[in-house]
Amino acid sequence: MEIIMSILAGTLFAAGVYLILQKQLLKIVLGTALLSHGAHLFILTMGKLNRGKPPILIEGIKDYTDPLPQALILTSIVISFGVTSFLLVLAYRTYQSNKTDMMDQLRGTDDE
């Protein structure tokens, strides 16, 4: 199971990196979204995947699911959700005010 998850996370990372190397702003934003999905899956996988086990350690129970990665991933999901939505609005406003969404035309000069 861990191997499948790792491959999935790796694919998400690869797709994300491919997208953030594009010139169009929207594609880059989508790329960061994919990258953060990859990172989240990766955190979950790193804590070992157990099925049907309680996430707490009680006396007598030896086999349990590590609750920490789940806490980390939840925090991280909320943060990246917020940043991505902010970034989408910002990308739209940038497109509106600069009249372009191509990164190579968003370079700017020294004197402004």
Add this chain to the structure above:
Amino acid sequence: MMSNLVFLPIFIPLFFGALLVFFNKKQKVTVNISFLVVLLSLGVSIFLSYHVFSTGPLTLETGGWKAPYGIILVADKLSVIMILAVNVIALTAAIFALSSVTEKMVQHYFYPLFFLLIAGVSGAFLTGDLFNLFVFFEVLLMASYGLIIIGGSKHQFRESVKYILLNLFSSILFVTTVAFLYSVTGTVNMAQLGERVAQVEQQGILTGIGILLFIVFATKGALFPLYFWLPKSYIVPSPIVSALFGALLTKVGVYSMLRVFTLIFSHKLELTHTFFIWVATLTMIIGVIGALSTSNVKLIIAYNIMPAIGFMLLGIGTFSAESLAGTIYYLVHDMAIKAALFFLAGLLVWHAGTSNLKKMGGYIKTAPLMGWMFFIASLILAGIPPFSGFIGKYLLLRGAMDEGHYIAAGVGLLSSLLILFSVIRIFIGAFWGELKEEPKQAVKTSGLAASAVLIAISILLGVGAEWFYPYVQAAADSLIDPQIYIDYVLKE
């Protein structure tokens, strides 16, 4: 009960930052409350520093969860020095805000975002948990995303998109690295990480993870070759925001490196820390070249952030008690002087109506006080004795020489000269000669007052080095021996 004190430097700005959201239409109320908050916060941080230096570090186990399991906040000597510096910067920023924050900026939530930034920075300095450090990074970054686009001009949007994308990418890398580290060591508590990495003598993959973390912090701290986002994005917002960014944001990256590479990854010095010295050297060179290459006043100051970061990294790379003390000294000095220079550059640009140095000239007649303050600030930045920059650089360069890093030390000396040249160029170009154009507006007194406070602090740090140095040395001594921190946090 005393341990709850640790939470206050985060709680006060966080609470009042949220509260001020309701007063965005009432500028007067907001300004008054914000002054009370910065003074209260400064008072608390002074008391906290006094307490830590007289009776030893404090920890707060949030929610009552014991040390390696719950999130802990640790106020050790280094943390309280940083907290104190942040709160002083916050006070001067509140003074500068009197002249520069317009009603429109208040309506667009300048003050709430400002306090959230302070809360995030304070949290990053106080946390003893690596994942929590990421969370506080996000808190301060979110606030900075809001601050950077206040004003909403065309180039602000253009530059902030790049700034946010790059920071988002490095945050994702940060989370991934924490996941790596968790899978190898089974903990995210910094003290326990330090203990466990020491047990296996930082073998194989752990060094790799350490370098990944370095890349994350290097992106936040604008080190070579990850600096390219910094200069332009720091000059587009309002001067007060530039000053806050220049004084606080990159320094959080440096602080994190200082913490992580003394506490956790300090067992393969010949590999990691030698690498740091080369990165530091290149950062100094690139930063100085950038500062000399432009005639945009704000851009010159923004580029000058980089050689300073290079100096601090040189201290971490050298890794002796003396050089770490130099890094801490330089960190505090640089926070004060960068804020002062950004304030002064902002005032100058308003006064002249342009940021192009070639269109300025002769303003010493219309704004003599600002001119001379700029001159003193330039000397402090370059490290002319007896100012504070000299003490920090002296410690850093002597530390580097002692450990045989002659090339890095030589580059440091040369870059100091070029830093002086790059900022004196502003002084000569903008203040000497005949008045080229009539000034657009008079210099604002509160802006000058804020800069004067910071310059006075820098002079005090330099002249009174005898008084401050023992505290900095004590903080550096506790860094060089991570066992003190580990034992204290894990209560062994």
